[in-house]
Amino acid sequence: MRLSILNPLMQPQARIRSGAWPRSALVLAACMALGACSSVGEKMPSASSVAGFVTPYKVDVLQGNVVTREQAQALQPGMARDQVRGVLGSPLLASVFHADRWDYVFTLKRQGQPPQQRRLTVFFKGDIMDRIEADELPSETEFVSSLDSRRKTEKVPPLEATEEQLKAFQARNAGSAPAPAPAAPAAPSTSYPPLETSGAPR
Incomplete structure (x- = not known):
């Protein structure tokens, strides 16, 4: 009988303890998230440095x-x-x-x-x-x-090879030139009968 009297008294405490577990887990997760945000903020670029790369277009x-x-x-x-x-x-x-x-x-x-x-x-x-x-x-x-607002390049790259560069290229690739492919055998000649014969009835 004593056990039955204590059992109803124990249930509210058990409920309090079981409700405290999700709350403490939630508080712990919030603290970890805030701590992670503060460490990420040091590594991420600030808004002012990002604004240096991305600027809105303004009309002249x-x-x-x-x-x-x-x-x-x-x-x-x-x-x-x-x-x-x-x-x-x-x-x-x-x-x-x-x-x-x-x-x-x-x-x-x-x-x-x-x-x-x-x-x-x-x-x-x-x-x-x-x-x-x-x-x-x-x-x-x-x-x-x-008025010319395009970027000016310091040096225009050469678009043609000089004679010396062509000779050096030919000398370098002389040994690795592919062998010419053998000529394909000539196809046998075929003869076809005429489509219409002269004097055939129409």
Whole structure:
């Protein structure tokens, strides 16, 4: 009888002990996972180093009129406004308050390069050009070469072999040249009967 009284009292403790086992296993697994995450973080590359390899594409932004050194040299004092417009194109800025000047501004923004800005101002007296003020302007070839964003290789590999290389190749492969294949035997000649015989009924 004593055993039957103790047995119901023992069951809640057994339930507590059996419920503690999954909880402690869960806590142990969580601690191990957190410890693994901290050691993996040291070996994996950081977001900043990955961002150095993968960068988004940014479109080149060209604004304004491209004015080259050759165009600026073509301008002469005494030219009419229409002649200046024919050489440089329409000005980017033509103010009502400053009718005696035209401003040509060119801006180039490219990915991975500092932005460039060049300015040329044409001054008029009435409708006749008086003088120009300009930044250092590139020549046309310099400007076109600055737009080429492809990677420049240091040296172009040779695409043809020299005479010495050909002779060395022939000398090296002279002993290992394959023997010519024997000629195939001539096929026996065959004769076929004619398809139609002359004088046969149709």
